[in-house]
Amino acid sequence: MDALRCHRSHCQTRGHRLSLGPERSASKANQIGRQGGDMSDDHGNDGGDSGVIPGLPPRPHRGWTFYEQPVGKRWSTSRRTITETDLVVYATQFGFGEGLFLDATAAERAGYSGRLVPGSLVMSLAEGLVISGGAIARTGVAYLGATVEVKGPTFVGDTLQVVAEVTAARLTSRGDRGIVTTRNEVFNQHGSLVMVYSPTRMILTRHAD
Numbered sequence: 001m002d003a004l005r006c007h008r009s010h011c012q013t014r015g016h017r018l019s020l021g022p023e024r025s026a027s028k029a030n031q032i033g034r035q036g037g038d039m040s041d042d043h044g045n046d047g048g049d050s051g052v053i054p055g056l057p058p059r060p061h062r063g064w065t066f067y068e069q070p071v072g073k074r075w076s077t078s079r080r081t082i083t084e085t086d087l088v089v090y091a092t093q094f095g096f097g098e099g100l101f102l103d104a105t106a107a108e109r110a111g112y113s114g115r116l117v118p119g120s121l122v123m124s125l126a127e128g129l130v131i132s133g134g135a136i137a138r139t140g141v142a143y144l145g146a147t148v149e150v151k152g153p154t155f156v157g158d159t160l161q162v163v164a165e166v167t168a169a170r171l172t173s174r175g176d177r178g179i180v181t182t183r184n185e186v187f188n189q190h191g192s193l194v195m196v197y198s199p200t201r202m203i204l205t206r207h208a209d
Contacts, residue, residue: 053161053191063137066178066203069166077129077162079189082117087156090121114155122154122195126162126186135164141177142202152194159189167198177204 057074064073091101099106100116107115123146130136154160168181180203186195 053163053187056163060133060135062134063139063207064135064203065139065207066169066171066180066205069169069180069203071166071169074163074165075133075135076164077133079159079161080125080129081159082121082125082154082156084156086121086125087115087117090118090124096121112153112155114157117154117156117158119148119150119154119195122150122160122186123148123197125160126184126195126197127199129160129162130164130184136201136203138208139204140201141204144179144200144202146197146199148195148197150195152188152192154188154194158194160194161187163187168200171205172202176206177202179203 053076056076059076059078087101090096091098096118100110100112101107101118102115104115162184164182164184166180167183169178171178179200181198181200183196183198185193186197188194
């Protein structure tokens, strides 16, 4: 099963890979064009992208307003590698003293190929990629919650990237802001899906400036 079809049906298979064929990529490119995206921007998200996920939607250039985030809109983030420092600082500062995170031998005995990264850290790094990419810069005014599903293990040294899609959007009674929910898929350097989380945010209808 194609990974995109799999995730759209909320397939629970762990660690499946994103694979876009030429026909699917062309279809997505047409969809993105209708949404005002640019498949050949200076982030390298065209057909020759050097990343591990082919056919990525474009990355944001500035914060999108509520009206610029219709249901079906998709975008991608840059990538970030999880370092030894990331894990050790997070685990020690916030009390994640479990051997799976700090003891390579314990992780190996549990059947893992390396020390695991806590799911809460994976989500934090993914959110950092979304925010630093500018998608909600000066338009996002509140974080209202999220559902989170861990799809596969993440280890020190893995490189994360997020692909987001708007799944729900409604205008509030005030009229100057709306509620937007996205499905954020987090992939590692192998193109394997390691997490899906769906944050809901309050988004302005106009830029704050």
